[in-house]
Structure formats: C-alpha cells, structure tokens
Amino acid sequence: MAHEQTIDLERFEMVRGQTFQHHVHDEHQLAWASTGVVMVDIQDRCWVLPPHLALWIPGGVRHATGALRESVLQGVYLDPATCPLVWTRPTVLAVPPLARHLIGYLAGELPAAGRAHAEAVLLDVLRPAEATVFELPLPVDPRARAAAALLLDDPADRRGLGELGRAVGASERTLLRLFLAETGMTFTQWRTHARLQAALAHLAEGRSVGRVAERVGYATPSAFVAAFRRVTGATPAAYFARSRGVEGETS
Template identity: 85%
Template sequence: MAHANTIDLERFEMARGQTFRHHVHAEHQLAWASTGVVMVDIRDRCWVLPPHLALWIPGGVRHATGALRESVLQGVYLDPDTCPLAWPGPTVLAVSPLARHLIAYLAGDLAPGVRGHAEAVLLAVLRLAVGAVFELPLPSDARAREVAALLLDDPADQRGLAELARAVGSSTRTLLRLFLAETDMTFTQWRTHARLQAALVYLAEGEPVGRVAERVGYATPSAFVAAFRRVTGATPAAYAARTRDEAGETP
C-alpha cells in the first residue's frame, strides 16, 4: 500500500462460488461488491452483502470472501496510521450513490491534492447501515458447518434435518446439539435466519415478495412475510423501501 495515500483500491472480478480463502491484512478493509453479492466469513460469523452494503474489516482480522453469484469485489484498503475511522470490529456500512461514485473516482489516476480531497469526502460519507442486516453465526464443528454451507448455498433446500444429517455423516441428535451449542440458536431458528439473510439480497435487487419467498424456500408468501416480520419487526416491503432510501433510489 502506498504510504502517500490513506486509501488504496483493488478490483476483483469473481465467478460464482469463487473464494479468497482466510487471510489477513495489516490495513483496514472495506469489502464491497459493486455488482453481484459477496459473503464475508470472519471467525464464527458471516455477512451477505449486496451492492448497497459493505463490511468494515479492521486491520489484523482474519477473513474469507466468496462470491454468491458473478460479482465485482472492490477492496478498499485504509492505512490504520492515517485513517480517521476506527470501528473496532466487523461493521456493516451503507454504500450511498455518492460513496459508490467516489470509490470509482479514486480508482483513477489523480493528482495528490485532488485525491486527498476525494478520500476525505468518502470517509466522511460512510455511515452505519440501518435496518434488517443479519450477522449470521456459524457452527465450528465440521459436520454442522457442512450443513450450514449446504443451506447457505441453497436456502430453498427442502431437506429435513434427518436427511441433512445423513448427507454429512452425522445424526439428527448430534446436529441439534451442535447448532444450539455453537450458534446459540436451534437448528430451525438458524435455518430461518439463513433464509431471511438470503431474502435480503433478493429484496435489495427489487424482486417481488412472492418470488423471494419461493427462492428462499417458503411455501407461501404469507409464511415468508410472517417469518420476516417476526425476526426483523418489519415487513419485506418496508425493508425493501428502506433499502431504496439507503441506496438513494426512488421507487
């Protein structure tokens, strides 16, 4: 990273399923997909990020990043010695249209004074995301982690726990115990949160509620709306409207 700049940028074109395995940077990082959807895995948590959200990753925090569909990942790296921002842990930020344009602008060849001004504006407009942002806990046991990976890859998977247990060489009782012990959720609660986390992406992309319900494994839109409201306190339509507001879009 060039010491003359507070911010350095890298652009990665990623195919669906492509992953940058666990690694660490000395710099703070803002992980953001300008197109597509990425998932960031940090220790025992994961975040799914459509283009209106980014994840602040403090320097020194080990993480992995994968593309859930064809995506362009923008790595925004910030020098800890000069960056005025210092969230101590992984933090979800809203990416406004202005922030999006500034990141693209900073990727160009700029004079030092112009670049410094643009960097200062970008840092000033970054803000915490509001609304239904899920930080999903992940089990650490290999068998439970494999079940979690299957359901994150296909939230609409209709297999019951017994079938999933057979698929990973475990028992239903063992998986029930592992999910509760390692995520502080029952398996049913965890599956619901995983489905709703996937739904956030489709809602952010403007898909109708009925189609989103089907994509994430609900038999009816009303069942999906009830689950979404129970967990988030809002309806999917209200979340989608809030997402448009965060992104600076009009309905």
C-alpha cells in the same frame, strides 16, 4: 505539506462462484460489490452483501470472499496508521449513493487536494448499517457445520434435523444442542436467518417476492414476508427502500 494517502482501491471482476480463499491484509479493508452480490466468510460468521452494504474488515483479520452472482468487488484498503475509523471487529456498513460516487471518484487520477477532500468525505459518511439479518453465525463442530453447509447451499432444503443428522452423522438431539451452544440460536431460528440471508441476494437483483420466497424454501410469499418483517422490522420492499434512502414503499 503533501497529502498522505489513506485509501487505495482495487477492482475485481468476479464470475459466479469465484472465491478469494482465506487470506489476511495488513490494511483495513472495505469489501463492497458495486454490482452483484458477494459473501464474506470470517471464522464463525458469514455475511451476504448486496450493493447497498459493505463489510469493514479490520487489518489482520483472516477472511474469504466469494461472488454469489457475476459481481464487481471493490476492495477499499485503508492504512491503519492514518485511517481515523476505529471499528475493531467486522462491521456491516451502509453504502449510500454519495459513498458509491466517492469510491468511483477516488479510483481515478486526482490532484492531492481533491483526493484528500474526497477521502475525508467518504470516511465521514460511512456508518454501520442498522439491519441485523446480514450476519449469520456458523457452528464450529464439524457435524453441525456440515449441516449448516447443506442448508446454505440449498436454502429451500426442507429436511428436518433428524434427516440432516443422518446425512452428517449426528443425532437430532446433538445438532439441536450444537446449534444453540455454538450460534446462540435454535436450529429453527438459524434456518430462518440463513433463508433470509440467501433471499437478500435475490431481492437485491430485483426478483419478485413470490419467486424469492419459493427459492429460499417458503410455501407462500406471505409466510416469507412475515419472517422477513419479524427479523428486520420491515417488509422486503420497505427494507430496501429504507436502505437506499427512499421513503414510502410498503408492499
């Protein structure tokens, strides 16, 4: 019996700032940047994805994808009728080295038996990532969303809620209420997560902790590392070592 192909792949070379505006696929999609860093925006959430992570997007879910750096986006499309994976919500997946090699292998011309085996192994090794920092809830109210957009555009922006409120036409009290009600976080917690999410893109490119801390609004590297550890349970070096299956980094 001929193998019924489960996976199709497309490769997109993207320049910094390039975006695929909101759209929908019938197929499930795995959005993964083999190089660079991409952001995926789905309704009230956004995710920053360095190369060791991908986002599972169920078929029928409206999403937008943009490149934060010059990137190569690999679109891995899976037929819902034949795909054995059953995640029904957007899910961050770890992309270990074996999965990266398999995606590259499947992009080539393969005999049916070899493709069937590679697809089965790829689907078997995909697992949800342990980290929680990559998913950032976004407020829905236009005023709070505008304030969030200012901070996402410039994570080092040090303006407090009062100043941000004047910029977007809302009081400090209103923004406090909206962030808590619509994101489940206090504004301070949300800003911390937004800064750490922005930091991931820089860290994934190998920039120093000191430089990254400054670019995302921390006064000192130690303050940045402490915030990163509070959210992820690890220092930046240990986190990236763990995500890539490397042991023992502690700095």
